[in-house]
Amino acid sequence: MYVCLCHAITDTQIRQAVSQGDTSLKEVRQRLGVGDQCGKCSRMAMQIIQQQLELE
Ligand code: FES
Incomplete structure (x- = not known):
């Protein structure tokens, strides 16, 4: 599902960024x-970052 339409x-991709170590919106x-x-x-x-952090 597209979250950011400006950058597609x-x-x-956001979940993968968290899996690779990002922990905040700023880092993503x-x-x-x-x-x-x-x-x-x-x-x-x-919200997606938060959800993913709880799963990590
Ligand atoms: Fe515009 Fe993400 S949808 S910056």
Whole structure:
């Protein structure tokens, strides 16, 4: 599922970023660029990061 339409980033990519060591939206943003344009995806991206951190 696409989370960030500006950069065509999926929830799977965000989950993979967490699996590779990212622990915050800031870190995932630096890696993938999620949320750095319109910002509309930031809330959902944060929820996915949180969920994935709980699974790790
Ligand atoms: Fe992610 Fe616009 S949808 S920055």
